[in-house]
Every structure is written in structure tokens, then in C-alpha cells.
Amino acid sequence: MKKMFASLLALSLMLVGCGGGSDEKKDDTPVIALVTDQGTISDKSFNQSAWEAVEQYAKEKGLGNKYYKPATFDTAGYTAQIENAVDNGAKVIVCPGFKFSETIANVQEKYKDVKFILIDATPADAKGNAVDPKDNVYCALYKEQQPGYLAGYAAVKEGYTKLGFMGGIALPAVINYGYGYLQGANDAAKELGINVEVKYAYTGTFNESPDIKSKAAGWYNTGTEVIFSCGGQICNSVFAAAEESNKMSIGVDSDQKDASKTVLTSAMKGVKKTVYDEIAAAFDNTFKGGVHTLDATGNYVGLSEDFTRFKKFTKSDYDKVFETVKSDKVKIVTNADVDKNAQGDPNTKVLKDTFTNIKVTYDK
CATH class of the missing domain: 3.40.50.2300 (Response regulator)
Structure with missing residues (x-):
């Protein structure tokens, strides 16, 4: 009888454990959002790199994510989709491109609880005058x-x-x-x-x-x-x-x-790395708004890692010249x-x- 009871207890615990796992559902609220610039999320440029970062982080953490494509690629179109993203529960919104400058200047105070990651740009008014980014806006610039x-x-x-x-x-x-x-x-x-x-x-x-x-x-x-x-x-x-x-x-x-x-x-430019790092910062409370210029010292810029199409220039050659750039030995x-x-x-x-x-x- 004792053996039977022990077996039944073990079986019940196993079933409870399995049941608990199946009841744990991913929160599908799209808390991480990307508003695309002109092009698609497979454009082999900023949209794609940024979206890959969004998907990677969301998958690793079990978070909902979504991208929004504006009807028009201008301030009105970007603003409408940011509003849509916030209404759907977005807490972090990625904006990949300089054309978002005016939009971010307009919405950064309205949505103070939302973290914005602005790639390759800083906020500006309709006349192109610089506007200081608020604490909830991370502006990534690069040493191209x-x-x-x-x-x-x-x-x-x-x-x-x-x-x-x-x-x-x-x-x-x-x-x-x-x-x-x-x-x-x-x-x-x-x-x-x-x-x-x-x-x-x-x-x-x-x-x-x-x-x-x-x-x-x-x-x-x-x-x-x-x-x-x-x-x-x-x-x-x-x-x-x-x-x-x-x-x-x-x-x-x-x-x-x-x-x-x-x-x-x-x-x-390491757009994927930038976006991933700053999404992570937003969720672990280390996010720091402002203008940040990224370069070789953080491995945010460089050439492709694929050297198969070169016949003379080698990875070793690249590593050497990269170090001279990284260490500022050459003034560009x-x-x-x-x-x-x-x-x-x-x-x-x-x-x-x-x-x-x-x-x-x-x-x-």
C-alpha cells in the first residue's frame, strides 16, 4: 500500500508540474515595437537589422513584439503608428532612421513612460532645429x-x-x-x-x-x-x-x-547590436537617454565578418587596420x-x- 501511495503521489506531482508548464503563456501584448522607415523589414538595412534585434530579444524573454508600417513615410505617418503602438501596449519603440527626428521631438514628452530608440538621428523641429532628447529617448549616432x-x-x-x-x-x-x-x-x-x-x-x-x-x-x-x-x-x-x-x-x-x-x-553600423543592447537596458532599468556616438571602440562599426570574396586582403590584415582605427592612431x-x-x-x-x-x- 505504501508503495502504491508513493507511486500515485509521484505521478500526481509530475502531472501538476506538466500542467503548470502548459498554463504558462507568453504575454502577447506587443510591448516592444518597431515603426519602419521607408522600405520593409527585409530591406537588408536599418529596418531589417532593427527588427532582427527586436525579435531576438522578445524571443529570449518571452515578450510580445510587433512592427508597424506607416501609411506615409513622413512625420504624420510615423506619429500615427507610434500612437497605435502605444495604444497596443508598447513600452519600447524603435525608430530606425533620420526621418523620425521631428516625430520624436513631438512625442517624447507625450509618452514619458515609453522608451524610444532613435537610430542615426537626434530630435529636431519642423525647421530642422535641434531639440534636446528627453531621458526616455536614446539617440544612436555612429562614426561612419x-x-x-x-x-x-x-x-x-x-x-x-x-x-x-x-x-x-x-x-x-x-x-x-x-x-x-x-x-x-x-x-x-x-x-x-x-x-x-x-x-x-x-x-x-x-x-x-x-x-x-x-x-x-x-x-x-x-x-x-x-x-x-x-x-x-x-x-x-x-x-x-x-x-x-x-x-x-x-x-x-x-x-x-x-x-x-x-x-x-x-x-x-551595428544597428542590430545597438537596438538589442538598448532594449535590454530598457527592461533592466539601465536605459540612459541622450545622444550617444558609437564607434569601433565598442565594436559598433566595421566591415562584414565575411572575407570569402577577397583574394588578397585577409582577416588578419583587417584586424590590424581595425586596431589602428579603434585606437585612434589614424585621424580621419x-x-x-x-x-x-x-x-x-x-x-x-x-x-x-x-x-x-x-x-x-x-x-x-
Whole structure:
């Protein structure tokens, strides 16, 4: 009888244990939200990187999450979806892109209990005037000149001597990528004792277009070997031109190697790492609002970890140059170092004084 009672007790405890596990349900309230910028969550850029971080953290912690796509990609459209997200229970909202600046300036005080993670931007009013972020807003900026430098350096060390830079809108972030790219190319050329030619342009848009593809094709057909595509969806146009010309390209912001077989490497910002880290901070009460500039010291910028498309430039070579950037042994020129009337121009005096082994043709 005692043995039977013990067996029944053990069985009942096992059943209670199993029952308790099945009753524990994930809270589906979407407490973590992403409001997308123009594009999709599979855009191989900010939207995708940010969403991957949201999904990863939510899955690890058993939290509900959701993304919201605005009807219009402007302040009204972003605001409407932020309001929608808050109404649905969002406690953390990720806003990936500079176009959210005015929206965050408008809503940060209205939703004081919500943590906002703003990527690549700071709050601003409708006229573009800076607005101080409140304690509930984390603004992530990056030193784009660092991954830009690494991309230019790697391209020249790989053996390319005819480079191209095709940026989107001439905003500080894009300009810094470009200036870093030029300096990295120059320093590698100087080490090798060679001269390098670079064609340089801004498209005036972050959208793909036949005109951009045509310009890129023209560069490739007149000798350019690799183009750094720096700006949203213009990569689709550059990659298409590279594929048709059997030439190479360089991606930006995220690892874009899967977008085209022509992508040699990508100059990356650690958006996924940033978003994940700050979501975690929001839930463990270590979240600190304000403007934060992220760089190589925290491994928030760099090149893709995939070096399989290089034939000469190795991971060891990369590690060495990365350390020089990380330790600030190399001073990289930025947009802030150039006269405000010439920002974006790759042939201003300060740049010419810096670049000794490259010739830049500015294709306005």
C-alpha cells in the first residue's frame, strides 16, 4: 500500500508540474515595437537589422513584439503608428532612421513612460532645429568615417585602383562615409606606393532608379572597378549595374553580401547590436537617454565578418587596420572638419592636403 501511495503521489506531482508548464503563456501584448522607415523589414538595412534585434530579444524573454508600417513615410505617418503602438501596449519603440527626428521631438514628452530608440538621428523641429532628447529617448549616432575608411583601405589593398563612391543625399552621415572611404583608399595606396583614381557623386535620393543604374554602369564601363554604394535603396541600382558589368560593389550599414554576388564587403553600423543592447537596458532599468556616438571602440562599426570574396586582403590584415582605427592612431577627416560652405565636396583644401595618393573626380 505504501508503495502504491508513493507511486500515485509521484505521478500526481509530475502531472501538476506538466500542467503548470502548459498554463504558462507568453504575454502577447506587443510591448516592444518597431515603426519602419521607408522600405520593409527585409530591406537588408536599418529596418531589417532593427527588427532582427527586436525579435531576438522578445524571443529570449518571452515578450510580445510587433512592427508597424506607416501609411506615409513622413512625420504624420510615423506619429500615427507610434500612437497605435502605444495604444497596443508598447513600452519600447524603435525608430530606425533620420526621418523620425521631428516625430520624436513631438512625442517624447507625450509618452514619458515609453522608451524610444532613435537610430542615426537626434530630435529636431519642423525647421530642422535641434531639440534636446528627453531621458526616455536614446539617440544612436555612429562614426561612419571609420567603416568608410576600412572599406576604402580594404578595396585598395585588394588590388583595386579605380574606385567609385556613390552616396545618397549629402547628409553628414553619408559625407562621413565618403570622406572615410577616400582616406582609407589614400592610406592604403600610400603604403603600397601607388596612385588611385576615385569617381565621387551624390544621387540626391535614397531610392533606386534607372538613372542611378545608368550612372553606375557608365562608371563601370569607363574603368571603375568597385563602387561603394552608400545610401538606402540606391544599392539595388548599383548592384544591378555591377552584375551586368561583371564588376564589384561595396554595401553599407548592414551586411549586404546576400543582396548581390558583386558585394565585396560592407561598411557596417551595428544597428542590430545597438537596438538589442538598448532594449535590454530598457527592461533592466539601465536605459540612459541622450545622444550617444558609437564607434569601433565598442565594436559598433566595421566591415562584414565575411572575407570569402577577397583574394588578397585577409582577416588578419583587417584586424590590424581595425586596431589602428579603434585606437585612434589614424585621424580621419570628417564633415565637421570642412568649411560649411563646402561640406560634401571631396576636393576641398583640407581633403587635398590629406590625400596624397588619390585623384578624385567629383561627378556633380
